[in-house]
Structures are given as C-alpha cells and as structure tokens.
Amino acid sequence: SYELTQPPSVSVSPGQAARITCSGDALPKSYTYWYQQKSGQAPVLVIYEDSNRPSGIPERFSGSSSGTMATLTISGAQVEDDADYYCYSTDSSGNHGGVFGAGTKVTVL
Amino acid sequence: QVQLVQSGPVVRKPGASVKVSCKTSGYTFSSYGITWVRQAPGQGLEWMGWISTYNDKRKFAQNFQDRVTMTTDTPTSTAFMELRSLRSDDTAVYYCARGVAQIYPDYWGQGSLVTVSS
Secondary structure (H helix, E strand, O other): OOOOEOOOEEEEOOOOOEEEEEEOOOOOOOOOEEEEEOOOOOOEEEEEOOOEOOOOOOOOEEEEEEOOEEEEEEOOOOHHHOEEEEEEEEOOOOOOOEEEOOOEEEEEO | OOEEEEOOOEEEOOOOOEEEEEEEEOOOHHHOEEEEEEEOOOOOEEEEEEEOOOOOOEEEOOOOOOOEEEEEEHHHOEEEEEEOOOOHHHOEEEEEEEEEOOOEEEEEOOOEEEEEOO
C-alpha cells in the first residue's frame, strides 16, 4: 500500500519558521495537499496542489514539492498555528484513492 | 457559503451497522464528489472512500471495501455512508468532505462520533 511519511512533531518559537516534511514515492507524479486540524475541530485545507493557498488562508502558509518530498512552511508561526498538520496525496495510478500521512504536531511556544 | 452538516453521535453494539448522513448546501451538489474520512480517538486521519454525485462512481480504501456503502440523494443534496459488521476499533469520528474531482477533499463536515461498545 502507498504511504506518506511525516515527522511526529515540530516545535517552533513564535515568529520563527516551522517546516513540515512529507515523503512518498508517488509524490513526483501526484500533487500534495496539506490540512490543519486544531484540537476538537474538523480539518481545514491550507495548501492544495503542492503550493496553492485557498482563499482565507494566511500568506504565512506556503507549500513546495521536489522529487519524493513535499514541504509545508509556516513563516512567522503564530500561537494560533499550534495544531496537527496532515499531508495528503493519491497514488499515481489512481487505483488506490487517497492517503494521509500520520500527521505532525506543531507546537508554537 | 459551503456547508456540510452531519448526523449526530451514535452508539452501536459490535456486529451492528451504522449509517451517517451528510447534508450539503452552498454549492451545486452534482458538481463535486463526497469523500469520507475517519479518525479514531487520538489517531490520525484515514481515507475511507469517495463517491461521485454525478454518476455514482465509487472508490474505496481496501480496508473498507467489503463493509462500506456510500450513496447520495441529489434532491436533498445529502450523502450517506453505511458501515456494517462494526467492531470496537471502528469507534471513531467519521467526516464527510466535499471531494474535488476524484482527488482531494476541500470543505469538511463537523464530524459524527460513532462509538462501538457492548
């Protein structure tokens, strides 16, 4: 089965940059999407198609992808960015649907 | 605005079935699919499957292929997910989300807690 690998946790001080990686063999052929999930809430899409920001998402959220690794960067992290972040993609064949990474807990303190 | 409103929490016994509803509004129902995702307590997100609201095409994760049914009702812009032969490890929050093409979910419902307990 297809898997996406994320680090379990990332810590950052307010105002500093937080970088979350996501690796997967199919990423060179498939887009990566990023979701933010705060405690007790539904996920929110923050990046789609590797690097695009939906309307209403702050500019400090950016995404990139190169080879088998995608990266979500929070530039100037704020206390309110403290949350779990999940990457998501599909396998390049389209046969196995979607898959989420295990999630990265971002702590801003 | 796009909204997906799900049915309330339920408790089921092992071996039973559960059907979760997802009523949508704020967009053209047949222009997007519906994706279902679940999250066990303290765990990550698990993609369950996707259904087209246009032609009823479906795609399921292998873990659920034999136990899940996904349907839609266009007149009421509502989607349904039924999971059968429930086990204790099916205890989770089940989310519906608007599916863009067959590819990714963008707007999410608030989640429906399903507890499986004897």
